[in-house]
Amino acid sequence: MIVVRQKPVEEICSMVARHRNVLLVGCNTCAAVALAGGEKEVDTLIELLKLTMRRKGETTEFSGCVLQRQCEPEFIEHLDDRVYDAILSLGCGAGVALLSESADKPVYPALDTLFIGASQGFASWRAECSACGKCVLGQTAGICPVTRCAKGILNGPCGGVNNGQCELGDRPCAWVEIYDRLETLERPEDFKEIIQPKDNSVKTTYNKLDLSGEGGAR
Amino acid sequence: MSLRDAFESGRFVVTSEVGPPKGTDVAEMLETAELLRGRVDALNVTDNQAAVMRLCTLAACVHLVNAGHEPVYQVTCRDRNRLAIQSDILGAASFGIANVLALTGDHVVVGDHPEAKAVFDLESVQLLEVIETLTKGTDFAGKELHGTPELYVGAVVTPDAVPVKPQLAKFEKKIEAGARYFQTQAVYDPESFKSFMELARHFDVKVLAGIVVLRSARMASFMNRNIPGITVPDALIAELEASEDPTRTGIEIAARFINDVRDVCDGVHIMAVGAEHLVPEVLEAAGLAQEVSA
Numbered sequence: 001m002i003v004v005r006q007k008p009v010e011e012i013c014s015m016v017a018r019h020r021n022v023l024l025v026g027c028n029t030c031a032a033v034a035l036a037g038g039e040k041e042v043d044t045l046i047e048l049l050k051l052t053m054r055r056k057g058e059t060t061e062f063s064g065c066v067l068q069r070q071c072e073p074e075f076i077e078h079l080d081d082r083v084y085d086a087i088l089s090l091g092c093g094a095g096v097a098l099l100s101e102s103a104d105k106p107v108y109p110a111l112d113t114l115f116i117g118a119s120q121g122f123a124s125w126r127a128e129c130s131a132c133g134k135c136v137l138g139q140t141a142g143i144c145p146v147t148r149c150a151k152g153i154l155n156g157p158c159g160g161v162n163n164g165q166c167e168l169g170d171r172p173c174a175w176v177e178i179y180d181r182l183e184t185l186e187r188p189e190d191f192k193e194i195i196q197p198k199d200n201s202v203k204t205t206y207n208k209l210d211l212s213g214e215g216g217a218r
Numbered sequence: 219m220s221l222r223d224a225f226e227s228g229r230f231v232v233t234s235e236v237g238p239p240k241g242t243d244v245a246e247m248l249e250t251a252e253l254l255r256g257r258v259d260a261l262n263v264t265d266n267q268a269a270v271m272r273l274c275t276l277a278a279c280v281h282l283v284n285a286g287h288e289p290v291y292q293v294t295c296r297d298r299n300r301l302a303i304q305s306d307i308l309g310a311a312s313f314g315i316a317n318v319l320a321l322t323g324d325h326v327v328v329g330d331h332p333e334a335k336a337v338f339d340l341e342s343v344q345l346l347e348v349i350e351t352l353t354k355g356t357d358f359a360g361k362e363l364h365g366t367p368e369l370y371v372g373a374v375v376t377p378d379a380v381p382v383k384p385q386l387a388k389f390e391k392k393i394e395a396g397a398r399y400f401q402t403q404a405v406y407d408p409e410s411f412k413s414f415m416e417l418a419r420h421f422d423v424k425v426l427a428g429i430v431v432l433r434s435a436r437m438a439s440f441m442n443r444n445i446p447g448i449t450v451p452d453a454l455i456a457e458l459e460a461s462e463d464p465t466r467t468g469i470e471i472a473a474r475f476i477n478d479v480r481d482v483c484d485g486v487h488i489m490a491v492g493a494e495h496l497v498p499e500v501l502e503a504a505g506l507a508q509e510v511s512a
Contacts, residue, residue: 150325151296151336155343156388158322159376159403162446168327179384191387194395197300197344197358 002030002092003117003125004037006045007110012088013052015108019060019086022049024110025079025099026066027091035123036111037090039066045090045110062088070095076102115147133202139190141181146198148174154195221288221317222370224259225399225424231485232506233290233401233426234497235262238278240271247278250494251287257498257507260317262290262401262487266297269329276306279315290372291315294323299339300348304357307349311367319372320345320397342373343388343395350396373397376447377405377414386417399424401487403447406454406471408478415482426487427479431496432468435459469496473503 006012016022024042031037042064053060063084069075070091076099081087086106089096093113100107115127130147136154137144146152150168157175160167164176182190224231236250251261261282265275279289291310293303307318322342326334340348348358355366373392379385389400400418405411405427418425430448432438435458438450454471461467476486488497501507 150327151322151338151341153322153338153341155341155391157379157384158342159374159379159385160324160446161376161379161381161385163380167446168325175388176381176384179381179387188387191384192391194343194347194391197340197348200339 001033001117001125002094003114003127004031004034004092004111005114006036006041006090007112009045009048009052012045012108012110013049013056016049016060016086016088017053017056017058019106021061021063021084022086022088023081023084024049024062024064024088024090025070026064027070027089027095028066029069029071031070031091031095031111032066034125037066042066042090045088067091071098073098073102079103081105132198133206134199136195139193139195140178141185141187141190143174143178143181145174145178148177154198156191219259219288220370221260221290222398225484230480230506231424231426232258232488232501233260233262233485234258234488234490234494235264235290236278236282236494237264237267238273238275240273242273244273244278244281248281248285251282251285253494254497255287257501258488259485260288260290262292262319265292265294265321265323266329267324269296269324269326269331271329271331276310276315279310280313283313283315288317289315290317290319292319292321293345294321295338295340295342295345296323296326296336299337300358303340303345304348304352307352307369308363308365308367311369312365316368317370317372318349319374319401320349320392321374343391346371346373346392346395346397370398371396372399372401374403375400375414376403377411378403378407378449379447386414389418390421393421393423397423399426399484401426402428404428404430404441404445404489406448406450406475408475410449411479412482415479419482424484426485427476427483429472429475429486429488429500430491431472431488431493431500432458432464433493433496434464434468465496469499469503472500473505476500476504476506 026042027037046062046064049062067075071094087103088108088110089099090110096109116129117125118128120126127147132146145154150166157173161173166173182188234254236247263275263278279291282289320342326336349371351358352367353369355363375389376385435455438455441448442450458464458467490497
């Protein structure tokens with residue numbers, strides 16, 4: 001899923017302060033699961049914004065709704081935003097982008113989009129994929145070095161490994177984990193294969209994906 | 219004499235390092251180099267060491283070459299992509315800089331521009347492959363070079379990394395990728411270093427033991443706490459603590475270590491970390507104060 005986090009309220013206020021009537025739009029897919037874009041978070045943010053703006057002497061009005069998915073046109077085409085002069089999206093960057101395309105008014109992001117991640121238990125996620133376009137997980141025992149190694153090293157731990165931890169101190173060393181898992185899987189020889197530098201051109205090729213046969217990258 | 223020739227002559231090789239200045243004034247760097255002239259076989263030039271922005275390594279190497287020194291051009295992957303790295307290495311070679319040390323590089327977040335974009339388009343193993351490609355007359359995209367660089371390529375290894383097995387497996391990958399010699403992270407335990415050398419001796423590579431001269435018990439404890447891959451044994455810390463002249467004791471510790479490992483490795487790389495004036499004293503104490511021809 002796409003993991004998101006709400007921006008500081010002050011930052012959100014500074015974006016919407018110039019507007020009279022703002023519609024908060026949640027997203028019931030990833031952002032809701034990430035506890036940042038569901039109905040409850042929309043309601044909470046409305047109350048928080050009202051309180052903050054009132055304290056600043058501003059009279060901006062806030063209302064809210066939640067779409068099933070902001071990144072698909074069929075879910076946003078029935079959004080009735082006529083009475084509002086701005087939209088505040090509680091979706092990921094893709095949601096903000098698609099809403100902006102269809103709305104005839106400014107759309108602001110209430111969230112920062114952080115990473116593609118997986119759940120680590122209640123209210124906890126870890127980055128697992130960087131959408132690099134050339135998956136190496138088959139060679140790295142399912143642990144992504146592009147994402148989980150701070151330097152994105154593809155061929156083993158750097159000299160900064162510290163009792164199995166990354167020298168940055170915020171995570172285990174991905175390469176120690178890869179090495180250990182390859183041993184557990186009785187495939188230690190996989191480590192020896194030199195992984196070549198990334199083909200970064202795929203990031204340019206796949207700026208879009210169109211399987212409809214009407215053009216674009218396949 | 220080039221670093222390669224020094225290794226091939228079979229004698230005990232000594233290298234050290236200098237750091238480029240933060241700014242344009244290279245006088246102090248050249249003074250430090252002067253202090254080491256004739257005493258070391260080559261001088262490493264660090265590359266925005268610890269991710270702290272400084273004058274570029276290539277320019278510093280050119281200053282050293284012009285002054286008649288033998289530099290080792292440290293190349294990290296943190297700040298430049300594969301185009302920039304290749305063109306800089308060709309540039310270095312065009313100035314007669316032959317020694318290149320391939321490193322991944324410290325992460326930007328530990329340095330003085332923590333908000334910078336960390337590049338890491340390549341990392342050390344891949345960088346070694348890229349360099350190997352250049353020395354065979356083509357660039358990494360397979361295009362022929364007009365003038366092929368002759369390079370002597372080194373890499374680093376941390377023999378006391380915890381855990382050590384993946385580190386040693388990577389050491390082998392670096393050899394496969396073209397590293398001809400290694401300099402190690404600072405090592406203090408001769409027995410532990412000797413067991414690393416038993417493994418290293420299975421390969422046709424030269425190894426320089428890394429030396430950081432301890433100047434106090436506090437410095438030693440600090441390194442144990444803060445520098446991954448460095449373990450100063452408690453006995454050495456106690457020795458420094460009991461000493462009335464810790465700097466002298468640190469020099470003796472370094473000299474003793476050098477003599478302990480002299481027969482198992484090909485030389486030492488002394489990282490002075492701001493105390494280059496101690497390097498000649500270490501060499502003297504270790505009986506390595508012979509004149510090396512430049």
